[in-house]
Amino acid sequence: GNSVTQMEGPVTLSEEAFLTINCTYTATGYPSLFWYVQYPGEGLQLLLKATKADDKGSNKGFEATYRKETTSFHLEKGSVQVSDSAVYFCALPPYSGAGSYQLTFGKGTKLSVIP
Amino acid sequence: EAGVAQSPRYKIIEKRQSVAFWCNPISGHATLYWYQQILGQGPKLLIQFQNNGVVDDSQLPKDRFSAERLKGVDSTLKIQPAKLEDSAVYLCASSLAGMTYEQYFGPGTRLTVT
Numbered sequence: 001g002n003s004v005t006q007m008e009g010p011v012t013l014s015e016e017a018f019l020t021i022n023c024t025y026t027a028t029g030y031p032s033l034f035w036y037v038q039y040p041g042e043g044l045q046l047l048l049k050a051t052k053a054d055d056k057g058s059n060k061g062f063e064a065t066y067r068k069e070t071t072s073f074h075l076e077k078g079s080v081q082v083s084d085s086a087v088y089f090c091a092l093p094p095y096s097g098a099g100s101y102q103l104t105f106g107k108g109t110k111l112s113v114i115p
Numbered sequence: 116e117a118g119v120a121q122s123p124r125y126k127i128i129e130k131r132q133s134v135a136f137w138c139n140p141i142s143g144h145a146t147l148y149w150y151q152q153i154l155g156q157g158p159k160l161l162i163q164f165q166n167n168g169v170v171d172d173s174q175l176p177k178d179r180f181s182a183e184r185l186k187g188v189d190s191t192l193k194i195q196p197a198k199l200e201d202s203a204v205y206l207c208a209s210s211l212a213g214m215t216y217e218q219y220f221g222p223g224t225r226l227t228v229t
Contacts, residue, residue, distance in 0.1 A: 032216055043119065043206060043220030044158070089157050093216070101146065101216050102171065105157030 001095040002027040006106035009087075013080055013113050021075040021109045023064075023090035033057075033066055033073040034091040034103065044089065047075075080113045087111070117141065119221035121207050127227045133195040136224045140188065140209030146170075148218060149182055149192050150206040158206055164190065197228045 007022040025033065032051045036044040048057035050066035050073065057064050062077045075088060090106040120139040128134050140147050145166050150158035161180065163170040166187040175182070179198070184190040194201055204225050208218040 034216065041222065043208075043222045044218075045220065046217050049216070091157075101210060101218075102148075102160055102163060103216060103218065105159075107155065107157050 002031060002092050002104060004090045004092055004104060004106040006088075006090050006109050009108070010110040010112060013111070015082060015113055015115050016079045017113075019075070019077040019080045019084070019111065021088050021090075021111070023073045023075065023106060025071050025073065025090075025092055027071070027092060028095065030068060031093045033064070035062070035064055035073070035075050036089040036091055036105070038087045038089065038108070040086070047088070080111070082113045082115055085111055085113045119207055119209055119219055121205075121221035121224055123224055124222065125225050125227075127229065128197055130199055130228050131196040133193065134197055134226060135191055135193045136205050136207075136226075138190045138192070138207030138221060140190070140207070141219055144209035144211055144219070145187070146210045147184060147190050148208040148210075149190070150208065152204040152206055152223070154203070161192070194226075197226075199228050202226055202228045 004025045034049045035047040037047045038044045048059040050057040053068040055066045064073050064075045087108045087110045089108045091103045094104040122137050147164045149161045151161050152158040161175045162172040162182045164184045167184045182192045204223040206223045207221045210218045
């Protein structure tokens with residue numbers, strides 16, 4: 001089945017630093033790819049998504065490009081803020097043609113941004 | 116618009132005891148999911164409902180876990196009896212029926228089994 005691998009955390013950055021969180025996937029076909037974010041004490045929220053190869057998802061200054069050549073969907077932000085401190089999850093459907101809209105999540109990468 | 120509601124937020128029980136979690140999805144969302152999130156891991160799907168029918172419960176440990184969604188709205192997840200390894204955050208999520216991968220998550224219930 002499909003799977004996703006995220007870079008190990010935690011990641012600690014100073015405010016205004018550049019962020020990259022790596023995500024690579026193994027999949028049959030070209031499934032949609034997602035980044036979810038979990039702020040402290042809250043549930044997961046969809047951050048951005050890409051539905052086909054070469055698509056770029058973006059939201060709140062974050063971007064990720066669906067690259068089929070490298071099977072990657074790395075999350076980037078040019079200048080992080082303290083409010084970006086959270087756990088970030090890469091996700092995709094568990095197998096091609098799932099149809100039931102389930103998601104398989106990576107282990108998560110905890111980001112801490114210090115002033 | 117109200118989000119996904121879950122209760123309780125925290126629960127501590129001893130092993131072999133029983134526990135139940137409640138979830139109220141976003142109004143109009145026909146699909147409801149229960150996930151288990153063990154510390155340091157991503158959420159793992161336990162069960163998915165479409166209205167009041169089960170779509171997938173292949174990863175639900177049915178010897179001790181049960182879930183129901185009798186009227187196609189609220190849902191309850193039960194563990195009986197609990198084991199130490201059940202300590203986790205239990206997340207409920209909902210989405211529009213068959214239309215999207217965008218799931219809306221509740222804040223979760225943190226269960227500690229001692």
